[in-house]
Amino acid sequence: MFPHIIDTAYRQQLDERLILRFATTNDLEPLAQFNGRIHGDHGQFNPFVAQWTREFASPDHPSCGPGNVTIVEDTRTGQIVSSMCSIPQTWTYDGVSFLVGRPEAVGTDPAYRRRGLIRAQFEVFHAKGEAAGQLAQVITGIAWYYRQFGYEYAIDLSGGRGVHPSLVTPLKEGEVEPYQLRRATVDDLPFIAPLYDRQCARSLIACPRSTAEWRRLIDTADNPMQFLDTYIVETGNTAQPIGYVTCQCELGWGQFRVSEFNVIEGQSLRAVLPAVLRRLRPVAEAAARAQGHELRGLFFQFGEQHPLFDAAPDLLPQARPAYAWYVRVPDPPKFLNRVAPVLEARLSRSGLAGHTGEMKVSEYVRGFKLIFEGGRIRSEAWTPDDTDNAAFPPFTFNQLLFGRRSLSELRYVYPDVGCEPEFAPVLETLFPRRPSHVLPMA
Structure with missing residues (x-):
């Protein structure tokens, strides 16, 4: 069905007006504007999605780029009316690696929905993934929808525990903060990466990070809009690094989300958590103000099980069940x-x-x-x-x-x-x- 599926010049005429094709560098900004509009909440433009699109559709992205982005174009207007991408990556199953395609940024202009445009793009990416040796495709997304393309909820996603900002325990008068946070730099990678690898070893399914991927996540000096912030956790008196914490810059459901929190062997997570909460609270409040949201909580998005939750459930009283990866x-x-x-x-x-x-x-x-x-x-x-x-x-x-x-x-x-x-x-x-x-x- 797709004789030239790896050829990015592939084009499929869907009807007399609509053509399915792979993106080019000329599509980068129109696509960013399309995705920012289509994936905004309540009709609001989403600048995070727009900037994310500029990154994954760029030829500089380490694995995606325009050759892994499809577009449906209305040839009468020249407008993008539907699009998605698939980000190739390597995951592990209890340490055994396998190739994965991650479809994302799936969207269609409301005036063009229910015409099978998404199904046609999934067929292209499934064929492309098979040719590339992918053993699985994974996607996060709206309830039920992706089941119709052969997907099933199978890996926990986004559950965890949190606390309302007003419940963060303040320092007592005369106390000195035992731990501090400072923004991580690429010079910290030899310290951070092994802690992340240990986290991956706890997880049945994990996504290892190369040095290049770590640098892309940490070195954000030229990025006009960051998606993640990583901080080194240090002892307050000696500035000795004992762990790191990574936060998502965009709030979700009013929650300031922490996606990684790892410490060295022998270090108590419970002992560190109060200081981390105190240091992250003003960061979260500033992010909420900038994004026009009410801050409802600091949320540790680690799934339903994590050593932190065993060590300090009383300090993170709000539990939220996991959704799931398709x-x-x-x-x-x-x-x-x-x-x-x-x-x-x-x-x-x-x-x-x-x-x-x-x-x-x-x-x-x-x-x-x-x-x-x-x-x-x-x-x-x-x-x-x-x-x-x-x-x-x-x-x-x-x-x-x-x-x-x-x-x-x-x-x-x-x-x-x-x-x-x-x-x-x-x-x-x-x-x-x-x-x-x-x-x-x-």
């Missing part, structure tokens, strides 16, 4: 074979070590086999029939695969999830529930 896995056997070392290690640590056998898993519209040979695992495609050993409604297996839900939880929610008793321990061993906190390349 995930598409176009070829489950290929993905399973990629992460087979992880699955084999889980098997070897269990009472099923050395297991030999075969398991047929149906997703009703497709299926696959898990083949075990003395503890080694491989997978292959299988056409579902009435001999399956386990069954999942289309794409809900992703929730098990990515650790968001256990087999018993899925069986409770979905009447059409089934598993023969002798095979349930196999799935429970291979796919335990495990949290993820993914910070993607944007």
